[in-house]
């Protein structure tokens with residue numbers, strides 16, 4: 001490297017350090033050049049919101065928000081189908097398109113593709129590939145609960161070695177949209193679902209009403225009633241629907257916004273049968289079935305439940321200690 005180049009590099013480094021990516025969401029750090037005209041910035045932290053972590057984790061995997069802001073392309077429809085993203089979903093990415101401030105970073109319309117590597121309660125992990133930039137960009141949003149005194153909030157951390165400059169503004173805009181979704185979703189009434197796992201098998205029940213749900217499978221549960229907390233609702237619903245006693249053990253997966261007009265959130269709790277409890281029987285449902293890992297994906301679940309299958313699979317694997325045959 002010549003002296004002039006070194007000087008240019010250190011000027012550039014100072015410029016990068018002194019500039020915060022738009023919205024103040026990202027703080028640049030390491031400025032070494034990694035090729036294809038990118039100036040990477042190291043994200044230090046993102047934002048904190050007064051909302052439960054499972055609502056934030058749900059908003060982070062909202063398909064339209066992620067594909068619209070990070071993909072930034074209107075021309076090609078995303079291949080991802082559901083309202084929330086699932087691992088394996090893919091969506092088009094226009095690298096640098098419309099980002100007039102950073103055209104040299106982008107190399108023009110890239111025609112790239114985004115792949116969802118993970119979309120669950122642990123966060124959203126994406127890989128953005130494009131022929132217009134050097135290697136793939138790995139991007140991870142991790143929601144974490146922080147409790148100070150009796151105040152609990154959720155921080156979203158950005159993990160990854162570096163972000164190309166063309167992505168910074170998009171990440172900020174995406175997180176602003178996530179914040180809006182969180183404030184829209186957090187006050188919604190909650191339907192609890194119960195992931196009752198015994199010997200590595202999950203209990204599913206088949207609905208018989210209403211007509212558009214009849215025949216589909218779901219988790220035992222229902223609306224949280226006034227004056228009740230979520231674990232109490234889990235215990236009551238299992239008593240009513242299964243004529244048995246369960247012990248709630250903790251949350252599973254992200255919240256799932258229930259579709260069209262219901263205005264509710266599905267929130268799933270893991271549970272086990274209480275000591276000495278009677279075997280569950282179908283009180284209000286057409287049938288009950290203990291599902292093995294290999295049967296999980298093949299069952300005709302309600303649409304909302306399909307978005308939880310990765311998280312359900314994880315607890316079934318943990319419970320059974322078996323190898324995941326997915």
Ligand SMILES: Nc1nc2c([nH]c(=O)n2[C@H]2C[C@H](O)[C@@H](COP(=O)(O)OP(=O)(O)OP(=O)(O)O)O2)c(=O)[nH]1
Pocket residue numbers: 191192193194217218219220221222223224258262266302303304305
């Ligand atoms: N219980 C439960 N409800 C689910 C699941 N997935 C899903 O989309 N839902 C929807 C179906 C309903 O629109 C809503 C809750 O319905 P529900 O009928 O179980 O609730 P509930 O017991 O309080 O209501 P109700 O029968 O007294 O009318 O949540 C699930 O896994 N379990």
